[in-house]
Amino acid sequence: MQLVIVESPAKAKTIEKYLGPGYKVLASYGHIRDLPVKDGSVRPDEDFAMDWEMYGDKASRVKAITDAAKSADRLILATDPDREGEAISWHVRELLKKRKVLPKEVERVTFNAITKQTVTDAMKRPRELDQDLIDAYLARRALDYLFGFTLSPVLWRKLPGAKSAGRVQSVALRLIVQREREIELFCAQEYWSVIARLEQHGTEFAARLVKFDGQKLDKLTLGDEGSALKAKAVVEAGTFRVEEVETKPTKRNPYPPFTTSTLQQEAARKLGFSASHTMRVAQSLYEAGAITYMRTDGVQMDPSAISAARKAISDRYDGHYLPEKPRHYETKA
Known part of the structure; x- marks a missing residue:
C-alpha cells in the first residue's frame, strides 16, 4: 500500500479517486506541529536549535497517519507546492521517523492543479524534499518566535492593552503610521472643475473647460466657488461646435494570470x-x-x-x- 499525505480532506478524497486502488490518501489538516509557547523553544546559541510539539487537536489525525504508515511500503508527501507545504511534509516525515514508523521509501510530489492528468503526471515525477524551502520555513518560524517573544513583553509594559509585536505586523504598523502622518501634514487646497454634457449628432459626451477668459486653466486655477460659478454661467450661455473628430483603432493587451x-x-x-x-x-x-x-x-x-x-x-x-x-x-x- 502506498500512503499519500495531503493537507485538506476535500483534496484527499479527490486525489484518492484519481489514483485508484493501491493508494490511501490522508489529510494532515494543515500543520501538525509548532514551537511550544514557552521560553527556549528557539535557541540561537545552539545553532538555532528548535523544539517542536504536536498540536493538541491534531492527535486523531496524526494517529490515523501513523497507523497507516505502519503498513505502507511507500510514503508520498503531496502537500501544497510552496514553503508551508514543504514544511508540512517535513514535519510529517520527522514525526513518523521519531515514532519509528517511517516507510523505507519516502518521496515528495507537487502539482499546481487538482485534475486527474496533473496528479497522475506528478506521481511519475517524484523528488526529494527541498531542503532550501524547509530552511526558509525554519528561518521564518524562528524569526516569528524570537521577534514576538523579545518585543511583545516590552510592548505590554509600555502600552497596557496592546496585543503583541510581530515580524510582519510591527513593520506594517510602522508603514501605516508613517503614511498617516503624511496625511495629517498635507495641506488641502480647494479647486473646481467645469464639466459639460454635450451632444453631437445624437451622441453624448463629456467635455471639460480648459480655457477661460483667454487663460489656460490648470488644475488649481478655479480656486473658489465664485470663479467656478462665473465660468459655469459663461459655458451655459455659450455656443459650442465640434471642430474635429479623431478616430483611431486602439489595442488592449489581456492582463497576465493572477498572482x-x-x-x-x-x-x-x-x-x-x-x-x-x-x-x-x-x-x-x-x-x-x-x-x-x-x-x-x-x-x-x-x-x-x-x-x-x-x-x-x-x-x-x-x-x-x-x-x-x-x-x-x-x-x-
Missing part, C-alpha cells in the same frame, strides 16, 4: 471581498480542480493548459479569435 496579490486586489475592487475571504474561496476552487494553485507570485502558465485553451477556442469559435501564437508572461524579479 496572489492581484487576485486579492481584483476581488476587493470588484466584489468587495476581504483578503481572507478571497483565499478561502480560491482554496475551495483549487480543491475542486477549477483553478491552479493560488498562492503564487508567478504568472507563467503550463504549456498543456495553454494548448487546451487554444483548442477549446478553436473548436467553439472561428479562427478570428485565436492568436497566431500564445502569449507568454514572465515574472519580473
